[in-house]
Amino acid sequence: MPLSRLKPSRVLGIERFSDFGEFRANEVLGLGTSTPLHPREFSLSRAILPLQDGLFVLQRAFARRLEVDVGTDHGVGLTIPFAFHSVTNGREIDNSTVNVARGRVPVRCIERQPNTYLMMRFNSDMRHRGWADYDSGLGFFRSHDVAMARLRATILNMFCLASDAADPRQFEAQNRPIQETLLACLDDTLVPADGLAARRGSFDKHRKLVAHLDEVAALFGSKPLYSDDLSRALGASVRTLQTATHAVHGVSLHHYLRLKRLWSTRMQLMTGRPGLSVKSAALGNGFWHLGDFSRGYKMTFGESPSETLARSRRL
Incomplete structure (x- = not known):
């Protein structure tokens, strides 16, 4: 734009x-x-x-x-x-x-x-x-090119959202998830996957760190998962966590946390509690760009978030 x-x-x-x-x-x-x-x-x-x-x-x-x-x-x-x-x-x-x-x-x-x-x-x-x-x-x-295209799209989406913002308080509530998405793109741009190669013989250490990460993430409950919060809780740098998730699961830390946030959103939608909307569930789990959220959700689960919510209310 x-x-x-x-x-x-x-x-x-x-x-x-x-x-x-x-x-x-x-x-x-x-x-x-x-x-x-x-x-x-x-x-x-x-x-x-x-x-x-x-x-x-x-x-x-x-x-x-x-x-x-x-x-x-x-x-x-x-x-x-x-x-x-x-x-x-x-x-x-x-x-x-x-x-x-x-x-x-x-x-x-x-x-x-x-x-x-x-x-x-x-x-x-x-x-x-x-x-x-x-x-x-x-x-x-x-x-x-892929990392740069993703970074530019995130920046443009961020500025478009700010341009359309009518309530500063609502936009301020989205500051953290917006910045987390931006940081994820910058990590991919400035620390590419081939720079996260683990040292030989370190797999067991990384496996234990990812297991600890999962334990800490579970304690967050329904709160959104952000890389800086987990870094502080685990006493490890974001770069170290990136290396660990890449070594154990073959994906970036941000992709790993995004999947966890998608699963958390799905579990909420499957309850179909009164008053719940797709938008409120997505925002509550740290997704600020709803179009991107919907595409990622359907790619992961094979159905749209609105289909998940509608089915849960029929049961």
């Missing part, structure tokens, strides 16, 4: 500039100096979305030269390309490359075309997830 189709809401801020003299830089990843390559063709649009643990800015910028100390004093900063090409610090960057910045890094960039990209700043440094294992610097991470 182009930025032009997003509208401001009580959750989402929109800024548009058609004159370079009125342009204001956004400091999500540092303020810099922009020099337009075609001043008469100047145009910039951005959508600004604060979530519980960070700030996210989706932007379509103008052809320019950019000089900036990019990054953040706390946490970690990322740039996700949508339609993008630049030469950054002498390196050609295209649509397949995610940038990850720790600390402040001098950047000299030439963007010869209007680029669309997401700038995000997380309050956490995300080291427990295995991202960009360096103290300070700017890293360039190339990803495969």
Whole structure:
């Protein structure tokens, strides 16, 4: 979805500039100096979305030269390309490359075309997830097309939901599941499956950890399962849990937890209790994009969630 189709809401801020003299830089990843390559063709649009643990800015910028100390004093900063090409610090960057910045890094960039990209700043440094294992610097991470497509779709869905949000309290209640989906996509992009290979002879250790994970997950009851909560409860990093589920079950941690949340939703729908709806069951189990939930549910169980609920009420 182009930025032009997003509208401001009580959750989402929109800024548009058609004159370079009125342009204001956004400091999500540092303020810099922009020099337009075609001043008469100047145009910039951005959508600004604060979530519980960070700030996210989706932007379509103008052809320019950019000089900036990019990054953040706390946490970690990322740039996700949508339609993008630049030469950054002498390196050609295209649509397949995610940038990850720790600390402040001098950047000299030439963007010869209007680029669309997401700038995000997380309050956490995300080291427990295995991202960009360096103290300070700017890293360039190339990803495969499927992971990038999933990441971009999640970001667009997130901004569309914010654009349509009429009640900030309802959107705030969905912050955690939205961010969990985003983190899952970033894990797949920045820590691909072939980087989760377990060491030889460690299978038994991983099997015990996954068994412990199952025990802890059962204690959560009907609460949604989130990777950071389980990481803290188990005293193991998200990266370690990722490696363990991949070694034992051949799937990512997020896929494993998603299946558990799908099963929890199914059990609720099968009870058919009065007042229960598919939407309330899905939201209660941490699913915020109902179309994606319905597709995943039918793929897993061979029927739609509404069919499960209808059958339970006939019995």
